[in-house]
Amino acid sequence: MHSPVLTLVLHLEEVLIVGAALFAIGLYVALSKRNAIGILMGIELMLNAVNITFLGFARMSVSEDPIQGHVFAVFVITVAAAEAAVALALAVAIYKHRETVNIDQIDLLRW
Amino acid sequence: MIEDNGIVIAFWILSATTIACALMTAAVRELVQAVLFLALTFVGAAGIYICLSADFVAVAQILIYAGAVSVLMTFAVMLTPAADRHNSETIFQAPALVLSGLLLAVIVFVVLDTDWAISDAGAFQTTAASLGEAFLKPYVVPFEVASVLLMVAMIGAIVLTRELEEDDDA
Amino acid sequence: MTMLLDLITGYWWDARDLSNMTRPLYEFLRDQGVSDAGIFVISALLGTLAIISFVGAVAIINIWVERRVVGRMQSRLGPNRLGPFGLLQPIADAIKLMQKEVLQPASAPGWIYTVAPIAFTVPGIAILAVIPWGRNMVLANLDVGLLYILGLSSLAVLSVFMAGYSSNNKYSLFGAMRVIAMLVSYEIPIVAGLLGIVLFAGSMNLQEIVLFQEEHWAFMIMLQPLAFLIYFFSISAELNRTPADIAEAESEIVGGYHTEYSGMKFGLFYAAELINAVAVSAIIATLFLGGWWTYKLDEFIPGWMLLIGKIYGVYFIFVWTRGTLPRFRIDQLLAFAWKWLTPMALINVIVVAAEVLLWNETGWSDWFWIPAIIAINTALCVGLIVFFVKVFAPKFQRFPTRPRFYPGIDVPSLPAVTPPDFARKGGPA
């Protein structure tokens, strides 16, 4: 199986760092964006990053039952789908009332 | 750790694509383009999952994220007016940048500093069957809860966006 | 006869299963000193090449098939000038399309506009990779093959949105929005409809599904007629084919998402539509019509030839519906998905789950269960359709479809109507 010339190796740390990078981008998007849908995108990015981490652990870490990582990933996807549906419904509902989805203009609860 | 040249190369290419697309999601001004970049990110993440020998999750990712969630997002974006379709930042841009940078640094430090217990069990041959086992035996309660959650979410979405009849005062 | 069969079977060039070629190829490459990984890469590339050649051939042949068949349905000849029976017409079309100037809307986001036709073509090709063409003849034997297909077919819809959005044209945008609305509605009956098959076969692997049909000596369409109907209609909606082609609806929104495309970019859309149709026909042939297996027939005729025959049989039905039926309105189409197909698919899943449970628990012979299930599901299919037609069909369909006849003129006396005030503002009184 091994090529005699060059053997590339992928460590768990590298997978985790990729996940962390994606998570940081997602966090930045979620915190900084003005548009409610933009924020939602950041949250979805973070959930994806978490999934990469879960699957990386499931693939490479010591575990009695490595399929658990996959189970969690599937649950994350499920929750993300539910969350996306509700959040987008909320965005549309807010748009109906306020005619905007920019969160800095949605200040009903400020006073 | 994975010692397969093809998979390692694929992982790095996919990671680069995914992170680049995620950065574009954060950077582009137009919300629709951001959603499309996000869909690409999802597809790239699915590729990473395949490299991590998670075929079921990868395909579910494509089906749900790239197929459904991004489509829902485009739907929501198109429902809002063109004036709201820019992807600009609030005044929290700089703090957010600092915070996420800090978080990244902390995670990277922790990841590199920790001595992970690495197994050499190798790749899963197939995950769909064992996932099914897991869902229907040890995780049956969370599984049912998740389905209830989905139903609640569906009902909630319908209730939120329902058109109220004869409600013209708002 | 047996001697002839002996002569044919057992050699790598036995055409019944082209995967027999892999063994000598493997040995040859190994003798050349290629490592296992290298052999894997080479064989994967060869398989991909085969799929892509098939797709290219399909894209060229189907232009001719579709135009010719529809022409026959429309009581005209179809292309008949270039080559025998007009067979060279697709090549002439392609040359014409390549020569055309590619126009791009000035204010469109350019990269989306360019990527969209490519993104539309890729899923159709990628779907064909998991189709089993013979007992060992499958390029990617994915365990989650069915899910893979569903995921990819929803990606194609996103690319349609990209095309419609980036064209910067109102008609295109209408097409894009219609596609999105349709996808959100039709994803559910598609997935729920196919669940029954997964329950029966106990696997999402397409090869396993074919083997299940072989083992139980029954096409899945007999076990799951309702799922077939649901899938057929839903997928023709996702494929933008009549009666559900609301996304391109040329009589309403001109061309929908590809209104602004010209030259080879349009050609790619045109070809991809045919490729997707063939890919979906291949899915239907594999899932419902036994794939390469056909009641012992596959021992004499190569399975992949049978499969191609079935694919074109299903494709003919697609062309047939396209040549016959008018188009639904978008609200009717969405209502059809939510009010008819989704409940039907859910009921179907519940019934199938009960059947499979009983089948497994009772332990009775398959020879009892297969006919029983065929009978139950056919009755269910007919019963559900009749029930839904009775309950949900629009009431106006009971109106007379013939006019009244009057031998003479008859003007009803109408209530007195005050004529509108024609006094012009500012004009002479």
Next chain:
Amino acid sequence: MPVKAAPVEVNIGPQHPSTHGVFRMVAKIDGERIVDVNMIVGYLHRSMEKLAEERTFTQNIPFTDRMDYLAAMSGNLGYCLSVEKLAGVEVPERAMYLRVIFAELQRVASHCMATGAFINDCGAWQTPVMWCFRDRERVLDLFEMTCGARLTTNYMRIGGVAFDIPDEFLPALDKLINDELPKAFEEYEELIVGNEIIMMRARDVGVVTPEVAINASLSGPLLRSAGIAWDLRKADPYCGYDRFKFDIPVGYNGDAYDRMVIRIEEMKQSLRIIRQAVADLPDGAHKTDIPLALRPPAGEAYSRVESPKGELGFYVVSDGGPAPYRWHVRAPSLINLSVLREMTIGQTISDAIVTLGSIDINVGELDR
């Protein structure tokens, strides 16, 4: 509470596959619903009515071909009738019967086109329109046999018809009306009338109430679909239409579907009239001789015919010269179109296209 959005303005036409020519609807659209429609006509205006004042009465006949180019015979007939009324020209019996035969054949051809185009607007991928074209071609073959032209026939003359029918005409007509067309109509019934999707698309779409129909002075299938049995062939018989037995098909709801079935039924009634006319076809001259430069006495005349689109009226004023002093055409396409705005507001785009298709306008006649 619907999502509020600024209506989008969409130009349906002048270059659009379903506007039946260069007709333009500027539609304000909220989502898929039409909020407002502004109809813009005049892209095909050729000022025929003004041009006619420079030409002799006979030279004006080709204009009527090019008005409703799908029903050239009806236009010819209406114009010739008005000039005959003005000049007091008697028409021979045979010419009258020939006129009836050709006008009814023209109705079949025009209704074939209207039905096919309507189904095409409903979204069928051209199969019905090709079938209808096939049958229209058969009728046009007869026209070609008689007068050499298929579309712009220029067949009727003041005082009769241009040519007598050739010998092979009657056998061909017999084959057409007794064999080919009835079979074709059976095919339409199977393919179109009973089609569930057509019902879903066309039922309750583009409804015209009897009040609106009469107030807007609609005519033709559009009026009859609203439930009013009004047909100029019965109400104001010309060309001896009172000698033939036929029925007026009348709809129930005034929707697009009714208009379609009425057209199909009218084609059958036309065949009935043609059969009677062929059976009674007298011998004799096909044309009265009139001076080439006909100078009718000063005065005015209005005569109207039931063209396939509706009441096609010609108003001719003469000052005793060889050319009309004033010529005005009451074009059914234009007047039938006037209700389009009321019919389409609140509909979806798809329904608006179906409604427009069911009115069966002809832009050549609309703009003249």
